[in-house]
Amino acid sequence: MPTLCSYKECTGCATCFAVCPQHAITMEKDIYGFLYPKIDHNKCIECNLCEKKCPLLHKQEYKIPExxxxxxxxxxxxxxxxxxxxxxxxxxxxxxxxxxxxxxxxxxxxxxxxxxxxxxxxxxxxxxxxxxxxxxxxxxxxxxxxxxxxxxxxxxxxxxxxxxxxxxxxxxxxxxxxxxxxxxxxxxCKFLKESIPSNILKKRIKQINFRSNSQYNFSLIEDNQILPSYQRPLSNDLYMKGFFNGIxxxxxxxxxxxxxxxxxxxxxxxxxxxxxxxxxxxxxxxxxxxxxxxxxxxxxxxxxxxxxxxxxxxxxxxxxxxxxxNHPIKKSIRYNVFRTLYPHFGYKYSLFFALPDKILAMKIKYYLKHNK
Structure with missing residues (x-):
C-alpha cells in the first residue's frame, strides 16, 4: 500500500489526487478546514504513482535567482x-x-x-x-x-x-x-468564513479585498460595492489577527x-x-x-x-x-493553544483565548477611535 507524506508535512498540493489512474484518492477537509488526501483501498491497485510523484517525498530542483x-x-x-x-x-x-x-x-x-x-x-x-x-x-x-x-x-x-x-x-x-x-x-478558508458574522455571510459577496491603499485594508464586496458594515484596517480584523500572529x-x-x-x-x-x-x-x-x-x-x-x-x-x-x-516562519508559542481549543469553541473564541492581550488591545483601540 502506498505511503504518502505525513499529516504535518502535507501541503494539500493534491498531486497524489491528480496522478492516481484509479481515482482512488479524494481530497477531504480536516476539522480545521484544510484538504488532505484519503486513499480508498478498495480502488487502489498499488501502482504507487502517488508516492512517486509526491513533491515532499522526493528531492526538488532548486535554483539561486539569476x-x-x-x-x-x-x-x-x-x-x-x-x-x-x-x-x-x-x-x-x-x-x-x-x-x-x-x-x-x-x-x-x-x-x-x-x-x-x-x-x-x-x-x-x-x-x-x-x-x-x-x-x-x-x-x-x-x-x-x-x-x-x-x-x-x-x-x-x-x-x-x-x-x-x-x-x-x-x-x-x-x-x-x-x-x-x-x-x-x-x-x-474555513477560518476566514467563521471570522465573518453570519448576517454578513448571507449577503451576495462577490469579492474580498485583503489589502488596499485606503485606510480600510480589509473589506467585502457585494454587487460591486464595498459593504460599509464590513471594512476595517487589517489590525482590527479577527481573521488577519490570527494570520499575522501565525496561529x-x-x-x-x-x-x-x-x-x-x-x-x-x-x-x-x-x-x-x-x-x-x-x-x-x-x-x-x-x-x-x-x-x-x-x-x-x-x-x-x-x-x-x-x-x-x-x-x-x-x-x-x-x-x-x-x-x-530564508526559512519557514517560526512557530508561535500560542499556535498549539489555538489548535487545541478550535475543535471545541470555533474560530472566534479560540482566537480570544489564544491571543487575549492582542484582541483586548484591538478592541480598546477600536472603541477609542469611534467614541471620541
Whole structure:
C-alpha cells in the first residue's frame, strides 16, 4: 500500500489526487478546514504513482535567482489598484494577450477560495490583490492537462508548495510556466468564513479585498460595492489577527520545504520590503520584488518589461526583509493553544483565548477611535 507524506508535512498540493489512474484518492477537509488526501483501498491497485510523484517525498530542483528586480507598473492607477507594484496583474495580462492561459487564485461565490482558469483580461481582475488564505487547486489539474495537450501556453501562479505539486505532475513541460508568490503561511478558508458574522455571510459577496491603499485594508464586496458594515484596517480584523500572529497556518507551513534562498519556480514575486538607496521615491504606492530563476522566468519578465519601471537589486537586500526567502516562519508559542481549543469553541473564541492581550488591545483601540 502506498505511503504518502505525513499529516504535518502535507501541503494539500493534491498531486497524489491528480496522478492516481484509479481515482482512488479524494481530497477531504480536516476539522480545521484544510484538504488532505484519503486513499480508498478498495480502488487502489498499488501502482504507487502517488508516492512517486509526491513533491515532499522526493528531492526538488532548486535554483539561486539569476536576477533580483525591484519594479512597479508605470500606469499609476493600475499600480495602486494592485497594491504591491502590479507585476502579477500586468504579467497575467500580457500572457493572455500572447494567447496564453492563466491559472490563479480567486474568490468564488458563495464563499470559497480556489484556482480558476482565465482566458480573458476581464477574468484576470478576479485574481488581483493579495490572498491570505489557502486556495484549492485539485480540480484544476485536469484542465491544465487538457490545455497542455493542445499545445497551449499555461501560466500557473500560486504558492511555492502548489508550484511543486504542479511541476511534479507535469514534469518539465515546455509550455508550462510557473510563478510563485512569497508566502508566509496559509490559513484555511474555513477560518476566514467563521471570522465573518453570519448576517454578513448571507449577503451576495462577490469579492474580498485583503489589502488596499485606503485606510480600510480589509473589506467585502457585494454587487460591486464595498459593504460599509464590513471594512476595517487589517489590525482590527479577527481573521488577519490570527494570520499575522501565525496561529492559523497549515501545519506544513511551520516546516515548509520551500522557504529557502533557492527557488523552485520560473519566477518569484512579492512585496519588495526593505528597499534601500533607490531612485524609487513613491515606495508607499507599492513596489514588486521579482526573482528571475530560470530562462523561462526571463521570458515572462520580458513580456511586461516595457510597461514597468525596474532596477536590479542585490539579493541580500531582498533576503534581509523577507523571512520566507530564508526559512519557514517560526512557530508561535500560542499556535498549539489555538489548535487545541478550535475543535471545541470555533474560530472566534479560540482566537480570544489564544491571543487575549492582542484582541483586548484591538478592541480598546477600536472603541477609542469611534467614541471620541
Amino acid at each position: 536576477k533580483i528586480i525591484a519594479c512597479y507598473w508605470k500606469d499609476e492607477k493600475k499600480r495602486i489598484e494592485s497594491t504591491s507594484g502590479g507585476i502579477g496583474t500586468l504579467l497575467a495580462q500580457e500572457f493572455i494577450k500572447n494567447n496564453g492561459i492563466i491559472y490563479g487564485c480567486a474568490f468564488t461565490p458563495p464563499f470559497n477560495i480556489c484556482h480558476i482558469r482565465c482566458t480573458t483580461i476581464e477574468n484576470i481582475l478576479r485574481l488581483r490583490g493579495s490572498k491570505y488564505v489557502q486556495s484549492e487547486i485539485h480540480e484544476t489539474y485536469t484542465k491544465i492537462d487538457e490545455d497542455l495537450k493542445t499545445q497551449k501556453n499555461v501560466l500557473f501562479i500560486g504558492t511555492p508548495c502548489q508550484i511543486a505539486g504542479i511541476k511534479a505532475r507535469f514534469s518539465k513541460h515546455p509550455n508550462l510556466f510557473t510563478v510563485e508568490l512569497i508566502c508566509h503561511g496559509v490559513p484555511s 492559523t497556518y497549515r501545519p506544513s507551513c511551520l516546516s515548509c520545504h520551500f522557504a529557502r534562498k533557492e527557488r523552485n519556480a520560473d519566477m518569484t514575486i512579492g512585496d519588495f520590503w526593505g528597499l534601500k538607496s533607490t531612485k524609487i521615491t513613491d515606495i508607499n504606492k507599492g513596489v514588486s520584488l521579482v526573482l528571475i530563476n530560470t530562462n523561462a522566468g526571463n521570458t515572462l519578465f520580458n513580456l511586461c518589461s516595457d510597461s514597468l519601471y525596474s532596477e536590479e537589486r542585490p539579493y541580500k537586500e531582498a533576503l534581509d526583509a523577507n523571512e520566507p526567502l
